[in-house]
Amino acid sequence: MIYDLIIVGAGPAGLAAGIYAGRYMLRTLIIEKAQDGGQISQTAEIENYPGLRVDVPESGLTLSDRMTEQVKRFGAERALDEIVSFELQFEVKKLTGLSGKVYEARSVILAMGAHYRSIGCKNEDKFRGMGISFCATCDANFFRGLDVYVAGGGDSAIEEAMYLTKFARKVTVIHRRNELRAAKSIQEKAFANEKLSFIWDSVVDEALGDDVLNGLVIKNVKTGELTTIKADEADGMIGLFGFLGMIPNTERLEGCGIELKDGYIAADESTKTNIDGVFAAGDIRIKALRQVVTAVSDGAVAAFQAEKYLAG
Ligand code: NAP
Numbered sequence: 303m304i305y306d307l308i309i310v311g312a313g314p315a316g317l318a319a320g321i322y323a324g325r326y327m328l329r330t331l332i333i334e335k336a337q338d339g340g341q342i343s344q345t346a347e348i349e350n351y352p353g354l355r356v357d358v359p360e361s362g363l364t365l366s367d368r369m370t371e372q373v374k375r376f377g378a379e380r381a382l383d384e385i386v387s388f389e390l391q392f393e394v395k396k397l398t399g400l401s402g403k404v405y406e407a408r409s410v411i412l413a414m415g416a417h418y419r420s421i422g423c424k425n426e427d428k429f430r431g432m433g434i435s436f437c438a439t440c441d442a443n444f445f446r447g448l449d450v451y452v453a454g455g456g457d458s459a460i461e462e463a464m465y466l467t468k469f470a471r472k473v474t475v476i477h478r479r480n481e482l483r484a485a486k487s488i489q490e491k492a493f494a495n496e497k498l499s500f501i502w503d504s505v506v507d508e509a510l511g512d513d514v515l516n517g518l519v520i521k522n523v524k525t526g527e528l529t530t531i532k533a534d535e536a537d538g539m540i541g542l543f544g545f546l547g548m549i550p551n552t553e554r555l556e557g558c559g560i561e562l563k564d565g566y567i568a569a570d571e572s573t574k575t576n577i578d579g580v581f582a583a584g585d586i587r588i589k590a591l592r593q594v595v596t597a598v599s600d601g602a603v604a605a606f607q608a609e610k611y612l613a614g
Contacts, residue, residue, distance in 0.1 A: 433515020
């Protein structure tokens with residue numbers, strides 16, 4: 303079967319594209335390799351998406367679940383697969399999945415998003431899931447009453463650090479500069495939070511422990527000085543959460559003819575890429591602001607452009 307449109311990725315951008323494509327009556331397939339929602343499926347609370355209730359906290363997962371329900375209502379088909387090869391140059395585009403299946407469509411929306419950058423310290427892999435985490439929503443509860451460290455200084459790091467203060471005894475943000483990147487309004491709340499403190503001009507150099515994480519070596523990037531932090535003896539462990547920004551999921555696109563810039567797809571607000579019939583929506587494309595609201599906007603625009611392209 304040749305679809306009118308294949309959407310790769312079911313984060314907010316892909317799901318919004320699915321809703322709009324359904325309303326345009328395009329025969330649409332959405333392919334996702336894991337859980338719907340992308341990054342927001344791991345976000346504890348979303349409070350800046352317009353229209354959310356102010357009296358009921360909304361998690362990223364509940365928001366994306368509702369988007370998935372909406373997509374179903376508009377009839378897009380679904381496939382659980384990871385696209386490993388993209389042939390996009392011809393009128394009929396061919397996408398090959400890890401399953402070996404080949405999917406064909408006359409237009410494609412690339413909405414594969416981005417993923418979190420690793421902390422880059424020694425022993426990071428050893429302690430992933432044993433003290434090191436990248437998802438506060440998933441793991442905060444394991445660190446109830448313990449000391450927790452957060453690497454990063456952007457919106458994610460500071461918002462998640464504040465969320466972690468609800469569980470941890472104390473949360474310390476380790477940031478490589480002496481001022482935060484996070485929005486001023488977020489900073490204000492963070493500086494007023496008594497359970498939150500900061501280690502400036504520093505990065506995590508090494509994770510320590512036997513089975514679980516029980517210490518860190520912190521490096522001051524200005525002086526090169528190394529400081530060792532150990533878990534309280536009675537606790538026996540600490541937590542380290544990494545929120546160091548994002549890396550676009552464009553690895554599989556290399557060599558397929560799609561133009562990239564700094565790793566992101568070079569598409570402007572029209573979502574058009576350099577290849578006819580191929581559009582890019584959400585965090586995967588170059589843009590000034592990566593938010594749910596801008597991702598869903600991209601999804602709508604990309605579906606609109608795909609419909610115009612198919613009609614033309
Ligand atoms: P981000 O804004 O790119 O911040 C990444 C942070 O990690 C920065 O503080 C950066 O330091 C630091 N960093 C990067 N590489 C590092 C390394 N190798 N070693 C040490 N530190 C490193 O990423 P984000 O916070 O995930 O946010 C991504 C996007 O989502 C942004 O546009 C953000 O505004 C948006 N967002 C918005 C909200 C909200 O509005 N509620 C919530 C979450 C995310 P430097 O500052 O020195 O570069």
